[in-house]
Amino acid sequence: xxxxxxxxxxxxxxxxxxxxxxxxxxxxxxxxxxxxxxxxxxxxxxxxxxxxxxxxxxxxxxxxxxxxxxxxxxxxxxxxxxxxxxxxxxxxxxxxxxxxxxxxxxxxxxxxxxxxxxxxxxxxxxxxxxxxxxxxxxxxxxxxxxxxxxxxxxxxxxxxxxxxxxxxxxxxxxxxxxxxxxxxxxxxxxxxxxxxxxxxxxxxxxxxxxxxxxxxxxxxxxxxxxxxxxxxxxxxxxxxxxxxxxxxxxxxxxxxxxxxxxxxxxxxxxxxxxxxxxxxxxxxxxxxxxxxxxxxxxxxxxxxx
Amino acid sequence: xxxxxxxxxxxxxxxxxxxxxxxxxxxxxxxxxxxxxxxxxxxxxxxxxxxxxxxxxxxxxxxxxxxxxxxxxxxxxxxxxxxxxxxxxxxxxxxxxxxxxxxxxxxxxxxxxxxxxxxxxxxxxxxxxxxxxxxxxxxxxxxxxxxxxxxxxxxxxxxxxxxxxxxxxxxxxxxxxxxxxxxxxxxxxxxxxxxxxxxxxxxxxxxxxxxxxxxxxxxxxxxxxxxxxxxxxxxxxxxxxxxxxxxxxxxxxxxxxxxxxxxxxxxxxxxxxxxxxxxxxx
Numbered sequence: 001x002x003x004x005x006x007x008x009x010x011x012x013x014x015x016x017x018x019x020x021x022x023x024x025x026x027x028x029x030x031x032x033x034x035x036x037x038x039x040x041x042x043x044x045x046x047x048x049x050x051x052x053x054x055x056x057x058x059x060x061x062x063x064x065x066x067x068x069x070x071x072x073x074x075x076x077x078x079x080x081x082x083x084x085x086x087x088x089x090x091x092x093x094x095x096x097x098x099x100x101x102x103x104x105x106x107x108x109x110x111x112x113x114x115x116x117x118x119x120x121x122x123x124x125x126x127x128x129x130x131x132x133x134x135x136x137x138x139x140x141x142x143x144x145x146x147x148x149x150x151x152x153x154x155x156x157x158x159x160x161x162x163x164x165x166x167x168x169x170x171x172x173x174x175x176x177x178x179x180x181x182x183x184x185x186x187x188x189x190x191x192x193x194x195x196x197x198x199x200x201x202x203x204x205x206x207x208x209x210x211x212x213x214x215x216x217x218x219x220x221x222x223x224x225x226x227x228x229x230x231x232x233x234x235x236x237x238x239x240x241x242x243x244x245x246x247x248x249x250x251x252x253x254x255x256x257x258x259x260x261x262x263x264x265x266x267x268x269x270x271x272x273x274x275x276x277x278x279x280x281x282x283x284x285x286x287x288x289x290x291x292x293x294x295x296x297x298x299x300x301x302x303x304x305x
Numbered sequence: 306x307x308x309x310x311x312x313x314x315x316x317x318x319x320x321x322x323x324x325x326x327x328x329x330x331x332x333x334x335x336x337x338x339x340x341x342x343x344x345x346x347x348x349x350x351x352x353x354x355x356x357x358x359x360x361x362x363x364x365x366x367x368x369x370x371x372x373x374x375x376x377x378x379x380x381x382x383x384x385x386x387x388x389x390x391x392x393x394x395x396x397x398x399x400x401x402x403x404x405x406x407x408x409x410x411x412x413x414x415x416x417x418x419x420x421x422x423x424x425x426x427x428x429x430x431x432x433x434x435x436x437x438x439x440x441x442x443x444x445x446x447x448x449x450x451x452x453x454x455x456x457x458x459x460x461x462x463x464x465x466x467x468x469x470x471x472x473x474x475x476x477x478x479x480x481x482x483x484x485x486x487x488x489x490x491x492x493x494x495x496x497x498x499x500x501x502x503x504x505x506x507x508x509x510x511x512x513x514x515x516x517x518x519x520x521x522x523x524x525x526x527x528x529x530x531x532x533x534x535x536x537x538x539x540x541x542x543x544x545x546x547x548x549x550x551x552x553x554x555x556x557x558x559x560x561x562x563x564x565x566x567x568x569x570x571x572x573x574x575x576x577x578x579x580x581x582x583x584x585x586x587x
């Protein structure tokens with residue numbers, strides 16, 4: 001899964017990254033195992049999977065909230081894997097993240113305008129006047145009224161709060177925005193509006209997204225390419241059409257088959273199953289078997305079963 | 306013969322109207338889906354039917370009737386009943402399951418014991434009979450390795466298995482109506498599919514009617530016979546599931562449906578595509 005760049009490095013390239021966490025009784029959680037992927041400019045790569053598959057850990061590794069045990073992370077061709085916090089700071093302008101719960105992501109005692117201006121202040125990229133202008137512009141961009149700048153987070157609805165978080169993520173003109181379940185907590189009408197906003201911003205600013213979600217119907221709507229994760233490893237990766245129209249791995253098929261379709265004319269009989277998702281926790285010295293891939297079509301990688 | 310008839314139900318919290326003049330019916334054996342966004346009044350409606358809404362809150366049921374058809378053919382208005390009568394209704398006639406099974410289960414008792422407890426309280430049976438019923442219920446909800454699992458504590462089970470236990474508790478006294486409030490919302494999609502399949506199968510086997518509350522239009526499309534759409538404390542539209550999805554009358558419903566991502570709807574499109582929002586959202 002290396003990049004097939006057109007002369008330009010991908011925005012981000014992840015090469016064989018692994019991360020374990022300690023668990024009880026000397027066991028280890030194998031959260032991410034040997035994951036490789038890349039995201040091109042202006043592209044949305046969605047990472048889908050069920051709870052515990054490692055998708056959020058992957059996001060945290062890319063943004064260096066966790067340090068990888070193995071592997072490299074390249075941001076626009078620059079290896080950021082071992083950068084010290086101070087050295088990393090310059091790169092954070094390229095790379096921003098939005099989380100699931102906008103209420104938890106905003107300081108309840110800080111006016112939202114100041115929260116959105118904070119990255120500009122921290123990175124010292126704007127004077128006070130410039131920052132004020134920029135924040136006003138960002139508010140317009142995400143569809144919020146300027147008059148709301150002086151409000152506190154609790155005075156906003158969930159959708160508005162997520163717009164504030166998007167405005168803050170865009171303050172430094174990043175090239176890649178990681179959206180970790182960023183629309184999952186929103187009501188469906190608000191979710192659609194925020195997704196439309198993300199698509200508009202992508203068009204206007206040429207943004208790349210790493211879109212992490214458990215919701216396949218949402219992913220189908222927003223992604224150019226899709227990576228399916230299962231127990232810490234990518235088991236299928238390809239264009240949206242390849243993964244959704246021609247899924248090859250049994251887990252991808254199972255996942256797609258489980259999604260309820262919002263049309264009563266497309267009801268399916270569900271077999272009575274009782275399977276559970278296996279645990280990513282392994283005793284010390286043991287671990288999951290590394291998957292190998294077959295490229296079934298150009299750009300469509302499937303883990304061998 | 307209508308099983309439950311809700312007429313003009315109105316519930317207020319300190320002057321705020323959480324449910325405003327709601328009227329709908331549930332027929333024996335059918336699944337009524339109640340859909341709406343957060344705060345639209347779905348859960349308050351359910352809790353009002355159970356007469357749980359006024360417990361420990363400032364809620365007041367200010368108007369309406371909730372009429373339950375009893376086995377002897379008589380009709381009982383639940384809003385006029387005292388607490389002892391309601392206790393005999395809950396579990397035996399109408400049972401309820403919630404979104405998060407972990408908070409509904411007692412962490413310090415084995416799950417089998419908790420099913421047996423419900424049976425003992427409602428039917429006055431002895432320990433042996435009630436444990437035998439718990440074991441039967443484990444088979445009904447298809448919990449594998451039942452003999453081992455019946456002695457487990459809630460924390461030893463996965464979310465899907467816990468929700469199966471909750472369904473078992475809900476059904477253990479043979480209610481005629483099961484109210485399920487977001488029963489699959491906290492579950493992963495493959496586990497949700499299992500629980501939805503189980504619920505449908507159990508309805509066939511037991512003939513229990515169901516009021517299924519969810520924000521997920523996909524789940525509604527999959528299991529509901531009829532649908533009630535709620536918005537801002539009011540029922541904005543109700544009808545057969547096919548009509549709601551394919552010829553909705555209200556602008557609110559059309560807006561809601563236009564915002565729902567539908568798996569497969571992107572076939573033949575190259576890049577991502579924004580939602581073409583309709584109705585109230587246009």
